[in-house]
Amino acid sequence: xxxxxxxxxxxxxxxxxxxxxxxxxxxxxxxxxxxxxxxxxxxxxxxxxxxxxxxxxxxxxxxxxxxxxxxxxxxxxxxxxxxxxxxxxxxxxxxxxxxxxxxxxxxxxxxxxxxxxxxxxxxxxxxxxxxxxxxxxxxxxxxxxxxxxxxxxxxxxxxxxxxxxxxxxxxxxxxxxxxxxxxxxxxxxxxxxxxxxxxxxxxxxxxxxxxxxxxxxxxxxxxxxxxxxxxxxxxxxxxxxxxxxxxxxxxxxxxxxxxxxxxxxxxxxxxxxxxxxxxxxxxxxxxxxxxxxxxxxxxxxxxxxxxxxxxxxxxxxxxxxxxxxxxxxxxxxxxxxxxxxxxxxxxxxxxxxxxxxxxxxxxxxxxxxxxxxxxxxxxxxxxxxxxxxxxxxxxxxxxxxxxxxxxxxxxxxxxxxxxxxxxxxxxxxxxxxxxxxxxxxxxxxxxxxxxxxxxxxxxxxxxxxxxxxxxxxxxxxxxxxxxxxxxxxxxxxxxxxxxxxxxxxxxxxxxxxxxxxxxxxxxxxxxxxxxxxxxxxxxxxxxxxxxxxxxxxxxxxxxxxxxxxxxxxxxxxxxxxxxxxxxxxxxxxxxxxxxxxxxxxxxxxxxxxxxxxxxxxxxxxxxxxxxxxxxxxxxxxxxxxxxxxxxxxxxxxxxxxxxxxxxxxxxxxx
Numbered sequence: 096x097x098x099x100x101x102x103x104x105x106x107x108x109x110x111x112x113x114x115x116x117x118x119x120x121x122x123x124x125x126x127x128x129x130x131x132x133x134x135x136x137x138x139x140x141x142x143x144x145x146x147x148x149x150x151x152x153x154x155x156x157x158x159x160x161x162x163x164x165x166x167x168x169x170x171x172x173x174x175x176x177x178x179x180x181x182x183x184x185x186x187x188x189x190x191x192x193x194x195x196x197x198x199x200x201x202x203x204x205x206x207x208x209x210x211x212x213x214x215x216x217x218x219x220x221x222x223x224x225x226x227x228x229x230x231x232x233x234x235x236x237x238x239x240x241x242x243x244x245x246x247x248x249x250x251x252x253x254x255x256x257x258x259x260x261x262x263x264x265x266x267x268x269x270x271x272x273x274x275x276x277x278x279x280x281x282x283x284x285x286x287x288x289x290x291x292x293x294x295x296x297x298x299x300x301x302x303x304x305x306x307x308x309x310x311x312x313x314x315x316x317x318x319x320x321x322x323x324x325x326x327x328x329x330x331x332x333x334x335x336x337x338x339x340x341x342x343x344x345x346x347x348x349x350x351x352x353x354x355x356x357x358x359x360x361x362x363x364x365x366x367x368x369x370x371x372x373x374x375x376x377x378x379x380x381x382x383x384x385x386x387x388x389x390x391x392x393x394x395x396x397x398x399x400x401x402x403x404x405x406x407x408x409x410x411x412x413x414x415x416x417x418x419x420x421x422x423x424x425x426x427x428x429x430x431x432x433x434x435x436x437x438x439x440x441x442x443x444x445x446x447x448x449x450x451x452x453x454x455x456x457x458x459x460x461x462x463x464x465x466x467x468x469x470x471x472x473x474x475x476x477x478x479x480x481x482x483x484x485x486x487x488x489x490x491x492x493x494x495x496x497x498x499x500x501x502x503x504x505x506x507x508x509x510x511x512x513x514x515x516x517x518x519x520x521x522x523x524x525x526x527x528x529x530x531x532x533x534x535x536x537x538x539x540x541x542x543x544x545x546x547x548x549x550x551x552x553x554x555x556x557x558x559x560x561x562x563x564x565x566x567x568x569x570x571x572x573x574x575x576x577x578x579x580x581x582x583x584x585x586x587x588x589x590x591x592x593x594x595x596x597x598x599x600x601x602x603x604x605x606x607x608x609x610x611x612x613x614x615x616x617x618x619x620x621x622x623x624x625x626x627x628x629x630x631x632x633x634x635x636x637x638x639x640x641x642x643x644x645x646x647x648x649x650x651x652x653x654x655x656x657x658x659x660x661x662x663x664x665x666x667x668x669x670x671x672x673x674x675x676x677x678x679x680x681x682x683x684x685x686x687x688x689x690x691x692x693x694x695x696x697x698x699x700x701x702x703x704x705x706x707x708x709x710x711x712x713x714x715x716x717x718x719x720x721x722x723x724x725x726x727x728x729x730x731x732x733x734x735x736x737x738x739x740x741x742x743x744x745x746x747x748x749x750x751x752x753x754x755x756x757x758x759x760x761x762x763x764x765x
Contacts, residue, residue: 099115099138100115101115101116101117101134101138101141102115102116102117103116103117103118103119103130104116104117104118104119105118105119105120105121105148106118106119106120107120108120108123108126109123109125109126109129109130111133114137117130117133117134121148121169121172121173121176122169122172122173122176124176124179126176127176127177127179127180128180130180131180131181131184135184140185140186140187141181141185141189142189142190143189143190143191143192143253144177144181144189144190144191144192145192145194145253146174146177146191146192146193146194147194148170148173148174149170149174149193149194149195149196149212149215150194150195150196150236150238151196151209151212152238153209155208155209155210155211155474158211160373160375160424160427160428160431163211163423163424163427164416164420164423164424166211167211167214167419167423168412168416170211170212170214170215171214171215171218171412171415171419171463172412174193174215174218174219174222175218175222175407177191178191178222178226178229178407179407179408181229182226182228182229182408185228186228187228188228188229188230189228189229189230190229190230190231190232190253191219191222191223191229191230191231191232192231192232192233192234192252192253193215193216193219193231193232193233193234194234194236194249195209195212195213195215195216195233195234195235195236196208196209196212196235196236196237196238197209197235197236197237197238197239198210198211198212198213198215198216198235198470199213199216199235199263199272199470200469200470200473200476200530201235201263201265201270202265205237205265206473206474207470207471207473207474208474210467210470210471210473210474211423211467212470213466213467213469213470213471214419214423214463214464214466214467214470215233215463216233216235216261216463216466217450217451217454217459217462217463217464217465217466217467218407218459218460218462218463218466219231219233219454220233220260220451220452220453220454220462220466221407221454221455221456221458221459221462221463222407222459223260223454224454224455224456224634225406225407225408225456225457225459225635226408227633227634230260231260232252232260232261232262233260233261233262234249234252234262234263234264235262235263235264236248236249236263236264237264237265240264240265240266245264248264248269249264252264252269274532288316288442288521288524288525290313290316290317290318291318291319291393291441292317292318292319293319294313294318294319294320294393294394294441295318295319295320295321295322295385295389295391295392295393296313296318296320296321296322296392296393296394296395296396297322297324297381297382297385297392297394297395297396298310298321298322298323298324298395298396298398299324299372299395299396299397299398299399299425299429300324300325300372300397300398300399300400300446301321301322301323301324301325301367301398302323302325302350302351302354302367303398303399303400304489304491304492305398305446305486305489305492305516306323306396306398306446307354307492308489308492308513308516308517309396309398309517309520310323310354310358311357311358311361311517312517312520312521313363314358314361314362314363315361317362318363319363319364320363320364320365320366320389321358321363321364321365321366322366322368322381322385323354323355323365323366323367323368324368324369324370324372324381324399325351325367325368325369326369326370326371327347327348327351327369328367328369329348329351329352329355329367329369330348330352332355335352335355335356338352339352339353351367355367368381372397372399372421372424372425372428372429373420373421373424373425373428374428375428375431375432378428378429378432379431379432379435381432382432382433382435382436382438383436386436386438391438392433392436392438392440393440393441394440394441394442394443394444395429395433395440395442395443395444396442396444396446397425397426397429397443397444397445397446397468398446399421399422399425400418400421400422400446400461400464401417401418401421402418402458402461402613403417403418403460403461403608404457404458404608404612404613404614404617404638405457405608405638406456406457406635406638406639407459407460409638410459410460414460415459415460418460418461418464419460419463419464419467421464422464422465422467422468423464423467423468426445426467426468426471427471429443430443430471430475430479430481440479440480441480442480442482442524443472443475443479443480443481443482444481444482444483444484444524445468445469445471445472445481445482445483445484446468446484446486447465447466447468447469447483447484447485447486447530448461448462448465448485448486449485449486449487449488449532449534450462450465451463451465451466451468451469451485452485452532455614456614456617456618456634456635456638457613457614457617457635457638458614465485468483469483469485469530471483472529472530473529473530476529482523482524482526482529482530482531483529483530483531484520484523484530484531484532484533485530485531485532485533485534486511486516486533486534487508487511487532487533487534487535488503488508488510488511488534488615489510489511489512489513489516490510490511490512490513491510491513492513492516503615504537507536507537508534508535508536508537509535509536509537510535511533511534511535515535516533519533520533578651578655578658578659578662579647579648579651581658581662582647582650582651582658582662583603583643583644583647585627585662586603586643586646586647586650587601587603587643589620589623589624590607590610590620590643593612593616593619593620594610594611594612594616596610601643603642603643603644603647604642604643604644605642606641606642607637607641607642608641612637617636617637617638618634620637621634621636621637624636624650627661628650628654628657628658628660628661629657629660629661630654630657636649
């Protein structure tokens with residue numbers, strides 16, 4: 096094709112075989128630095144990277160826990176290693192193609208074979224947001240097809256490089272994922288899930304917001320016994336009253352005791368248990384004890400998880416593992432432990448997140464872990480009856496329970512009330528299969544009954560030119576001390592209001608995340624600053640400058656004139672603007688751009704049957720819309736949307752052709 100390709104293979108250490116062939120140790124960060132130093136001598140700007148190390152023919156079912164954990168960490172290390180180094184050295188826009196095989200659930204005839212590779216899809220969705228010079232494309236192939244056919248399809252995809260960021264090839268079809276809405280008829284036609292009167296259920300993360308709400312639902316439905324798994328043990332029930340008397344109400348153990356007492360009042364037996372959900376021995380012992388006591392375990396809900404917001408470029412594999420381990424290894428461990436007792440579970444539910452589909456800034460590890468859950472549920476089908484739910488934010492419960500609703504609205508969403516969440520969970524559980532995305536659109540962004548692509552769902556992918564990259568170096572021009580002081584005061588007030596803290600309790604040098612910030616708050620504060628000062632800022636701003644002191648210095652030096660006008664409205668330009676490094680801006684030079692990290696500014700179809708004053712929860716199942724040409728996309732989509740038992744990802748075929756005259760320099764990683 097006339098392209099110049101640089102091939103990189105795995106080896107023991109860095110080695111330059113010749114101008115176009117290199118070896119590196121995939122888990123060694125310094126090797127990536129050496130690689131790009133060598134490549135930079137002849138090719139200072141790379142047009143694209145094709146990442147092939149995620150292709151595999153290993154039998155996932157034969158992996159033990161240690162091997163699975165090691166493989167995932169190696170995958171993360173190598174993909175992030177390439178991204179971090181390339182982002183530091185690459186100014187112009189660059190394509191990053193992530194190539195996996197058999198990791199996506201396309202239809203009932205194509206089984207997911209490698210769910211661990213699906214985690215990289217979640218990671219790539221965040222890489223494309225945090226490293227906005229990257230245009231990330233995830234492509235899933237099936238190695239059960241002839242290799243020449245796969246090569247032809249992949250070359251065509253690389254040359255086309257259109258706006259479809261997630262693609263699967265099956266046979267002759269090019270497929271992209273879509274969300275297929277559940278209509279109001281699904282509420283009336285589906286009966287509620289029947290809970291066994293003698294039912295025994297295990298909920299991991301049972302003391303979390305969503306876990307507690309689901310426990311209450313099962314209790315009100317008349318189940319017999321609930322086992323709630325948490326990381327910390329509770330005192331014996333006989334000591335509950337004394338503990339409550341001796342400790343403040345906000346004490347974590349007190350809160351959990353009250354949760355147990357509330358469930359007991361509903362007539363269900365409750366056993367709080369503690370342990371590491373990712374430890375196979377501990378989970379096997381727990382399930383064995385439940386089995387020995389009751390003779391059965393009827394259902395498992397895996398809701399355990401942690402979140403640690405932060406930019407990928409600043410995260411280590413250790414910190415990433417803290418987030419992915421409870422989700423990924425926890426799901427695998429529960430499946431393995433329950434399998435040992437040949438349990439015929441009524442349901443096996445994974446609580447995933449909408450972040451797996453949207454790829455939120457600051458949540459690369461979290462998005463990856465949940466993307467694994469989605470694929471792993473499909474992998475366990477149909478023998479295990481597994482179900483994955485990509486939850487949107489809930490009000491007053493869950494990981495966003497302390498988040499103001501306006502921050503959720505900034506994402507184009509409304510919070511799901513606990514009552515709505517219970518009903519929607521009941522609806523999803525009645526199907527007991529597939530993947531559901533349950534979230535609530537704001538009135539202005541209601542998707543109605545239309546089938547939409549995941550690309551539409553995501554907060555926009557924004558490309559930057561080399562002038563738009565954040566500069567962390569100090570500007571040459573001096574900053575007015577008065578202006579800097581006022582900006583610090585302004586930020587202190589805004590941060591205090593966001594966190595609902597008194598200003599005197601906030602240290603201007605303390606990291607925002609340590610103060611209690613999350614990614615949603617960061618986006619909202621950024622948007623508020625933009626509105627106040629009438630400027631445009633990078634979506635990663637509060638992650639790049641993670642304290643009031645650092646952020647004030649940046650704004651005072653890089654946006655002097657804007658803040659002078661904002662803070663000295665009657666004095667004109669109080670500070671004489673002098674040449675400074677280019678401010679970080681978000682360019683919008685093509686029709687595919689959207690605003691970062693929210694659902695706003697997307698021209699989405701609306702449902703005329705839903706009034707703006709009464710936004711309805713949108714319950715959708717992921718579907719891959721597949722058709723031979725664009726004329727029958729609608730017919731195919733409507734047919735699958737009406738099929739109650741087809742909660743699979745569906746794809747719409749794209750017939751765009753590559754330009755044979757395009758010439759690029761490709762760095763092939765494989």
